[in-house]
Amino acid sequence: MKLDKGLNSSDMKIRNRSRVLKLLIKKNELSRKGIADYMGLTKAAISRIVAELIDEKIIKEKGIQETGALGRNKILLELNKKLGYVLGLSLCEDHLMLIITDVSGGIVGTCLHEFEYHTDFDEMEMINLIANKSLQLLWEHGIDKCSVFGFGISYIGEMDNININMISSGIQNRLGLSVIAENNVRALAMYEMDFVRDLTSNNFLFIKYGPGLGMTIVQNEKVIEGINSRAGEIGHTIMDSAADTTCRCGRRGCLESLISEKGVVKDIEKKGGLYSPLILNNKLALIDYRQASIMIENKDQFILSIFEKRFDYLAKTIANAIILLDPGFVCVYGAIFRQKIILDIIIKKINTYIAENIESKIIVSDLDPGNLALGSATLVIRNVFFNSGGYRTVQMAQVQ
Numbered sequence: 437m438k439l440d441k442g443l444n445s446s447d448m449k450i451r452n453r454s455r456v457l458k459l460l461i462k463k464n465e466l467s468r469k470g471i472a473d474y475m476g477l478t479k480a481a482i483s484r485i486v487a488e489l490i491d492e493k494i495i496k497e498k499g500i501q502e503t504g505a506l507g508r509n510k511i512l513l514e515l516n517k518k519l520g521y522v523l524g525l526s527l528c529e530d531h532l533m534l535i536i537t538d539v540s541g542g543i544v545g546t547c548l549h550e551f552e553y554h555t556d557f558d559e560m561e562m563i564n565l566i567a568n569k570s571l572q573l574l575w576e577h578g579i580d581k582c583s584v585f586g587f588g589i590s591y592i593g594e595m596d597n598i599n600i601n602m603i604s605s606g607i608q609n610r611l612g613l614s615v616i617a618e619n620n621v622r623a624l625a626m627y628e629m630d631f632v633r634d635l636t637s638n639n640f641l642f643i644k645y646g647p648g649l650g651m652t653i654v655q656n657e658k659v660i661e662g663i664n665s666r667a668g669e670i671g672h673t674i675m676d677s678a679a680d681t682t683c684r685c686g687r688r689g690c691l692e693s694l695i696s697e698k699g700v701v702k703d704i705e706k707k708g709g710l711y712s713p714l715i716l717n718n719k720l721a722l723i724d725y726r727q728a729s730i731m732i733e734n735k736d737q738f739i740l741s742i743f744e745k746r747f748d749y750l751a752k753t754i755a756n757a758i759i760l761l762d763p764g765f766v767c768v769y770g771a772i773f774r775q776k777i778i779l780d781i782i783i784k785k786i787n788t789y790i791a792e793n794i795e796s797k798i799i800v801s802d803l804d805p806g807n808l809a810l811g812s813a814t815l816v817i818r819n820v821f822f823n824s825g826g827y828r829t830v831q832m833a834q835v836q
């Protein structure tokens with residue numbers, strides 16, 4: 437058995453470099469003293485790390501920050517965003533989305549492709565499609581494949597009609613890039629952690645609604661996976677076993693089958709008439725929540741009948757998750773949460789279901805609900821860039 441003797445000096449160096457890079461991404465720009473203050477290290481120690489990172493062209497000096505008549509001016513530092521790029525793929529049952537980002541997670545280009553028919557995938561066909569579209573996207577943005585550090589794939593859980601391992605190794609062979617794949621809700625939670633939330637937000641729940649429902653549990657800055665990598669699958673908790681709904685996992689009464697956006701679209705389609713424009717895209721189950729929230733405010737009985745029970749199921753589940761896991765906050769992601777009227781209804785319900793002494797801090801994610809591929813790019817940036825303290829990107833840039 438290997439004994440854990442703690443971090444050696446090389447591990448510590450990687451960890452400190454990694455923290456400097458993460459800080460610069462979240463704060464955009466900082467002085468050496470600013471970094472030292474955040475990290476609780478001496479300015480001399482930070483200056484050594486910064487000198488190394490500048491030498492390796494991973495970060496650069498940006499300009500001077502005026503600090504007033506008495507203080508000395510500070511030189512600001514920023515990440516060298518042109519260090520390299522990342523390709524990301526979000527794979528769903530009915531469409532795929534490709535994205536190119538720089539190493540700071542900034543979007544350079546995207547491409548959406550809807551599948552013509554919904555059936556079993558032919559993996560070879562899919563690999564060819566993804567590889568060709570990736571090369572085309574790089575070409576359109578004038579990016580050489582040599583400056584791409586890796587390929588991330590995020591996919592919806594419980595996809596039994598597609599072999600993700602086969603797709604991953606096929607893309608790796610076709611494009612010559614290392615591929616990292618992960619469940620899409622976890623990948624988006626990692627984006628929140630690495631690029632958006634501050635460094636103190638290391639215990640939270642990330643809940644994604646639309647078209648299905650999923651949750652990621654983050655504790656001490658780590659994503660909790662569970663023994664079978666199924667931790668957080670709240671969409672597949674049984675809410676009503678007598679319900680007349682069969683979930684994509686094959687069981688009856690899963691929460692996701694009761695509240696999914698596809699079910700909402702079906703109900704609206706059945707009614708038709710003046711409600712039809714609420715469906716923006718039938719295949720992708722995109723709903724005009726702005727119009728829906730106006731109808732809810734005007735107490736439209738049909739729309740209320742569609743949403744009321746679904747909001748209730750969702751609120752109960754979030755409340756139960758808060759009670760079970762006691763997070764610092766809950767970050768909710770999805771187009772539905774961007775409508776204040778709807779969000780207020782859900783939060784009010786959550787508060788009625790949790791004990792008075794428990795706080796429900798709900799934060800709406802700023803991430804674009806229409807761009808799931810951002811999470812997939814994060815997988816590569818996290819593994820290749822952050823976790824190696826930038827060393828791997830330097831090595832790769834030298835090989836190229």
Ligand SMILES: [Zn+2]
Pocket residue numbers: 671672673683684685686687690692
């Ligand atoms: Zn299920």
